Amino acid sequence: MKEALVVCRTGMGSSMMLKIKVDQVVRENKYPIKVSHDTLSAVNQFNGDLLITIEDLIPDVKDKVKYVIGIKNLMDKEEIKRKLEKFMEDTK
Structure with missing residues (x-):
């Protein structure tokens, strides 16, 4: 089981909406990923496999x-699925 963290600056609005959509995609495609969400500052303590965030925040977290x-449209399940598929392929 892989561990993913969804983050936004405050850990309330966009990360929660994105987590809901990611959970739906994970469930629909039976990906072995456990998803949680938090604030951007939680990245410093995160030791999991995957960080999911809005595309604008990638420069703040890419080295951590x-x-x-990075997701452009929080409501686009096809974008999320495409990027999760790539993650799963890259981390076999």
Whole structure:
């Protein structure tokens, strides 16, 4: 089971909406990923496999984690699925 963290600046609005969509994609595609969400500052303590955030925040986190996915449209499940598929392929 892989561990993913969804973050935004405050850990309330966009990260929660994105987590809901990521959970839906994970469930629909049976990806072995456990998803949680938090604030941007939580990245410093995160030791999991994948960080998911809005695309604008990638420069703030890219050097702090193993793998980062940036999402342009929080409601676009196809974008999320495409990027999760790539993550799963890259981390076999």
